[in-house]
Amino acid sequence: MAKDIFHPNFKARPYWWEFSAPDALEETAPPERADVVVVGGGFAGLNAALELARRGTEVTVLESGPFGQGASTRNAGHVSSGSNLGKAPSAAQRSPVERLLGAAKYQAILEEAGRSFEHLEELIEREEIDCDWRVKGRFVGALTPRHFRSLAEKNAGQRGVRVVEHSEQHAEIASDFYHGGVVVERAGQLNPARYHRGLMTACQREGVTLIANCPASGIRRESGQFIVKTPKGEIRADGVFLGTNGYTDGLIPWLRRRVIPLGSYIIATEPLGPERAAALIPTGRTINDTKRVLSYFRLSPDGTRLLFGGRESFRPIDERGSARLLHRTMLRVFPQLRGVQITHSWTGNVAFSFDFLPHMGIVDGVHYAVGCNGSGVAMMSYLGYRTALTMAGGNEKSAFETLVHPGRWFYRETPWFMPIVGRYYQLRDAWDRLLSNTARSS
Numbered sequence: 131m132a133k134d135i136f137h138p139n140f141k142a143r144p145y146w147w148e149f150s151a152p153d154a155l156e157e158t159a160p161p162e163r164a165d166v167v168v169v170g171g172g173f174a175g176l177n178a179a180l181e182l183a184r185r186g187t188e189v190t191v192l193e194s195g196p197f198g199q200g201a202s203t204r205n206a207g208h209v210s211s212g213s214n215l216g217k218a219p220s221a222a223q224r225s226p227v228e229r230l231l232g233a234a235k236y237q238a239i240l241e242e243a244g245r246s247f248e249h250l251e252e253l254i255e256r257e258e259i260d261c262d263w264r265v266k267g268r269f270v271g272a273l274t275p276r277h278f279r280s281l282a283e284k285n286a287g288q289r290g291v292r293v294v295e296h297s298e299q300h301a302e303i304a305s306d307f308y309h310g311g312v313v314v315e316r317a318g319q320l321n322p323a324r325y326h327r328g329l330m331t332a333c334q335r336e337g338v339t340l341i342a343n344c345p346a347s348g349i350r351r352e353s354g355q356f357i358v359k360t361p362k363g364e365i366r367a368d369g370v371f372l373g374t375n376g377y378t379d380g381l382i383p384w385l386r387r388r389v390i391p392l393g394s395y396i397i398a399t400e401p402l403g404p405e406r407a408a409a410l411i412p413t414g415r416t417i418n419d420t421k422r423v424l425s426y427f428r429l430s431p432d433g434t435r436l437l438f439g440g441r442e443s444f445r446p447i448d449e450r451g452s453a454r455l456l457h458r459t460m461l462r463v464f465p466q467l468r469g470v471q472i473t474h475s476w477t478g479n480v481a482f483s484f485d486f487l488p489h490m491g492i493v494d495g496v497h498y499a500v501g502c503n504g505s506g507v508a509m510m511s512y513l514g515y516r517t518a519l520t521m522a523g524g525n526e527k528s529a530f531e532t533l534v535h536p537g538r539w540f541y542r543e544t545p546w547f548m549p550i551v552g553r554y555y556q557l558r559d560a561w562d563r564l565l566s567n568t569a570r571s572s
């Protein structure tokens with residue numbers, strides 16, 4: 131009989147919560163007044179609060195549940211330079227986003243995305259956040275030979291990127307699943323729950339008021355000020371920042387129509403032992419691939435487990451169901467892990483935008499930063515920080531502020547179209563793979 135994939139100590143919660151679980155803090159009543167109210171206690175909200183407080187602003191952060199319940203403690207802890215954008219080598223290969231924005235604007239976005247990585251590095255160092263931060267690079271595996279050629283062309287001559295032929299791939303990953311790939315040197319990894327905890331501590335040190343289990347349920351204007359309504363009372367404020375990303379509710383309907391929440395899923399294997407784990411990813415880099423519905427994986431910071439993630443389902447599914455799907459995909463990449471059990475399985479919401487770009491802006495006088503598109507450890511931290519600079523009166527505009535934030539007439543509250551779009555992408559991945567296998571065997 132096949133061994134159960136679930137370990138006897140299986141937990142349907144993030145592996146990271148073993149190190150720092152969401153925190154309801156001590157019960158606190160909201161103040162009657164604050165200079166700025168921040169809604170959402172994830173990376174974006176806490177970064178905004180921290181920077182504002184460092185500049186002498188009185189800040190209250192409202193979190194609808196315990197601090198850390200959102201995506202910020204649920205992600206894989208891969209840190210890219212902020213977004214999944216990349217420069218095309220020729221006009222013909224430009225992505226729709228690149229064509230839409232034009233070369234100059236696109237370049238400005240790329241440069242600022244790069245700055246998000248620096249911001250994170252400096253922040254971790256300045257605030258002495260102990261979060262297993264390492265810069266080891268990232269390997270991007272090509273699903274098919276065609277994907278490999280396209281990756282190689284797109285990255286040829288780019289500083290800090292190295293093309294890895296299929297024949298050299300085993301130095302990066304103990305798998306023949308991919309057809310070569312590229313190594314991006316400037317990529318990091320961390321324990322997201324410990325980073326989040328460090329941010330909370332830094333905020334508290336700067337005098338930020340953190341209020342858990344306190345959703346903002348309404349925002350209105352009165353005599354030039356904002357009144358933020360909560361079940362525990364109202365707060366009068368000069369400014370409001372919304373950092374609610376994949377958990378954006380109907381507080382500002384305009385914003386909800388521009389954020390598409392989508393579940394992403396991760397499993398953690400039982401401890402494999404350092405040697406067996408290191409043999410899977412000898413360089414210890416983070417890994418993702420060129421699938422439209424991508425897989426992303428890495429070793430745990432102590433180097434003993436594999437953490438394997440992906441967007442396996444576009445419909446609601448429980449943690450055991452998603453674990454089964456992820457386990458199956460994991461065995462395609464690493465068949466040598468057959469029989470290995472899963473100790474943790476969890477999910478969280480990422481926030482897509484219709485143009486696949488992160489956004490910061492102002493609506494009805496309220497500042498916001500949303501739209502990580504699955505890559506927000508550095509980017510949402512940066513956009514929170516960047517919004518704080520704008521709110522504090524800085525006059526240098528961020529490139530992300532200059533973007534039009536698109537909505538669509540067919541989307542109001544429920545992303546009904548995602549199961550259809552997701553299935554279509556999954557089928558295209560399967561088709562690409564099938565074609566390349568057929569070509570190889572003929």
Ligand SMILES: Cc1cc2nc3c(=O)[nH]c(=O)nc-3n(C[C@H](O)[C@H](O)[C@H](O)COP(=O)(O)OP(=O)(O)OC[C@H]3O[C@@H](n4cnc5c(N)ncnc54)[C@H](O)[C@@H]3O)c2cc1C
Nearest residue numbers: 170172173174194200201202205206208346478502506507
């Ligand atoms: C499974 C998964 C894997 C991921 N992997 C990676 C990765 O490897 N690398 C990477 O860069 N990114 C990754 N991401 C994305 C990354 O986690 C997010 O971009 C980032 O955490 C977003 O931070 P945030 O502060 O904007 O939002 P969140 O951390 O989601 O915080 C938003 C908060 O707002 C609160 N909220 C909502 N409405 C209200 C309200 N009305 N009142 C009060 N509070 C409210 C929510 O409770 C929530 O806590 C992943 C995401 C998921 C889900």
